[in-house]
Amino acid sequence: MKKMLVASAVGSLMMIFASSAMAANAKDLAHGKEIFGRVCFACHATGAAGAPKVGDKAAWAPRIKQGLPTLLKHAENGLSTNGLMMPPRGTCGDCSNDDLKAAIEYMVSQSK
Numbered sequence: 001m002k003k004m005l006v007a008s009a010v011g012s013l014m015m016i017f018a019s020s021a022m023a024a025n026a027k028d029l030a031h032g033k034e035i036f037g038r039v040c041f042a043c044h045a046t047g048a049a050g051a052p053k054v055g056d057k058a059a060w061a062p063r064i065k066q067g068l069p070t071l072l073k074h075a076e077n078g079l080s081t082n083g084l085m086m087p088p089r090g091t092c093g094d095c096s097n098d099d100l101k102a103a104i105e106y107m108v109s110q111s112k
């Protein structure tokens with residue numbers, strides 16, 4: 001009996017933990033969506049300048065494979081391959097690295 005009580009207490013603690021982790025994630029995604037809608041959409045919603053379009057799974061798959069730290073580094077510094085041009089910080093001079101990361105996580109979440 002005692003064992004069951006402990007088990008259910010651990011179980012509910014884990015549920016609380018899991019739901020707060022999910023809430024933080026949803027908040028990041030909402031923030032990312034906001035940054036995206038303010039800045040990145042100019043290219044990434046339409047494919048302007050050859051940018052990988054949000055929702056284009058084929059275009060994003062090889063990029064996602066590089067991992068988030070690499071994507072973030074490319075977004076910070078800019079990236080120019082095959083004559084394409086991702087400007088440093090996606091032209092968002094006042095975006096923090098956390099802002100960029102949230103925007104990338106939003107784009108990735110919509111593209112896989």
Ligand code: HEC
Nearest residue numbers: 040043049050051063071074079080081084085086090103
């Ligand atoms: C002026 C157009 C433009 C804007 C604005 C822009 N991007 Fe990009 N982005 C590009 C292009 C073009 C590429 C593809 C570059 C390449 O493959 O060399 C790209 C690629 C990327 C990639 C993939 C990098 C990789 O390693 O494959 C990420 C991540 C990214 N952009 C994030 C962002 C974020 C975040 C914002 C907004 C803060 C943003 N971009 C705004 C044009 C833009």
